[in-house]
Amino acid sequence: MSDVKTPNTPLWEVFIRSRNGLAHKHVGSLHAADSTLALQAARDLYTRRGEGLSLWIVPSNAITASDPADKGMMFEPTVSKAYRHPTFYDVPDEVGHM
Amino acid sequence: MATTSIQVNETPLVLYLLRRADDALILGHRLSEWIGLGPILEEEMALGNIGLDLIGQARSLYAYAAEAEAAGNDEDTFAYLRDAPQYRNLLLAEQPNGDFGQTMVRQLFYSAFADPYWRAMTASGDATLAAVAAKSEKESAYHLRHSSEWVIRLGDGTQESHARVQEAVDVLWPYTGEMFECDAAERTLADGRTVIDPAPLRDAWDGTIGAVLSRATLTLPQNGWMQSGGRTGRHSEHLGHLLSTMQHVQRTYPGAAW
Numbered sequence: 589m590s591d592v593k594t595p596n597t598p599l600w601e602v603f604i605r606s607r608n609g610l611a612h613k614h615v616g617s618l619h620a621a622d623s624t625l626a627l628q629a630a631r632d633l634y635t636r637r638g639e640g641l642s643l644w645i646v647p648s649n650a651i652t653a654s655d656p657a658d659k660g661m662m663f664e665p666t667v668s669k670a671y672r673h674p675t676f677y678d679v680p681d682e683v684g685h686m
Numbered sequence: 687m688a689t690t691s692i693q694v695n696e697t698p699l700v701l702y703l704l705r706r707a708d709d710a711l712i713l714g715h716r717l718s719e720w721i722g723l724g725p726i727l728e729e730e731m732a733l734g735n736i737g738l739d740l741i742g743q744a745r746s747l748y749a750y751a752a753e754a755e756a757a758g759n760d761e762d763t764f765a766y767l768r769d770a771p772q773y774r775n776l777l778l779a780e781q782p783n784g785d786f787g788q789t790m791v792r793q794l795f796y797s798a799f800a801d802p803y804w805r806a807m808t809a810s811g812d813a814t815l816a817a818v819a820a821k822s823e824k825e826s827a828y829h830l831r832h833s834s835e836w837v838i839r840l841g842d843g844t845q846e847s848h849a850r851v852q853e854a855v856d857v858l859w860p861y862t863g864e865m866f867e868c869d870a871a872e873r874t875l876a877d878g879r880t881v882i883d884p885a886p887l888r889d890a891w892d893g894t895i896g897a898v899l900s901r902a903t904l905t906l907p908q909n910g911w912m913q914s915g916g917r918t919g920r921h922s923e924h925l926g927h928l929l930s931t932m933q934h935v936q937r938t939y940p941g942a943a944w
Contacts, residue, residue, distance in 0.1 A: 629728035632735050
């Protein structure tokens with residue numbers, strides 16, 4: 589069986605919305621020949637235990653990702669800017685849990 | 687065989703339930719044979735899911751058959767302690783998996799029937815059957831969609847996939863007529879609105895299959911002589927082999943549990 593090759597199927601990213609009102613959340617990826625089969629594979633792989641109400645399938649190569657090497661430039665400058673967190677406001681008791 | 691097979695008192699309702707349950711169990715077991723052998727991981731899960739749906743349908747129907755027969759049998763004895771001539775499933779369900787294309791064609795042929803069948807059965811006058819139908823209908827709708835998409839891609843794929851799936855269509859075609867049979871026992875239930883007569887579903891099935899095969903660039907076989915006999919226990923040689931695997935543990939170690 590030396591001529592067996594890995595199927596030439598592209599990679600897809602899977603997003604599930606678990607409940608109405610929540611955002612779709614990335615859950616993993618899969619291989620499939622096209623978007624129709626990718627959606628079915630996502631249903632079969634990632635929603636077997638009642639995880640979702642809605643699925644999004646995105647070709648992995650459609651995602652533009654930040655370069656890990658740019659971590660310093662991209663994310664570190666915010667570490668020292670704690671004043672951006674909304675923790676400096678007094679919340680009236682009547683507001684309750686926010 | 688270390689155990690004695692059970693005897694079943696096949697009233698029309700019990701016989702009907704065993705027929706539909708056996709269809710689901712045998713086809714579900716066939717799909718379980720793919721576990722560890724699937725063409726890709728994604729598809730292996732899909733085959734397993736479909737198989738589990740079908741085995742779940744079988745369990746509900748066996749449980750109801752046990753209640754209707756009221757002779758001490760249960761899901762397990764129906765599944766594990768009947769020999770091939772006591773099985774009432776369609777010959778289509780027991781046909782071997784063949785290659786992936788043949789498995790998908792078999793699934794398409796069955797699901798294109800099961801989908802409208804269970805939808806129509808939701809109107810059954812029997813509350814238990816209507817509830818089983820409501821669950822099975824949604825599952826079957828997905829099985830039909832999944833197998834359709836694969837048959838379309840394999841038929842309209844490479845020269846080899848086209849040839850293989852056309853071969854599967856031709857080989858399995860003679861087993862499709864049996865789905866629409868309604869014998870005297872089932873007729874009495876249909877007259878009482880407990881079940882539906884499957885014969886009128888033929889047009890819907892022909893339409894579904896015609897559309898899928900056309901998109902798949904496959905040739906629809908001529909309707910010639912059709913195989914029959916599964917409903918009365920006359921099976922192909924394949925069922926005995928399947929049962930010897932499926933029943934092996936219970937036959938060897940009666941009552942084994944874990």
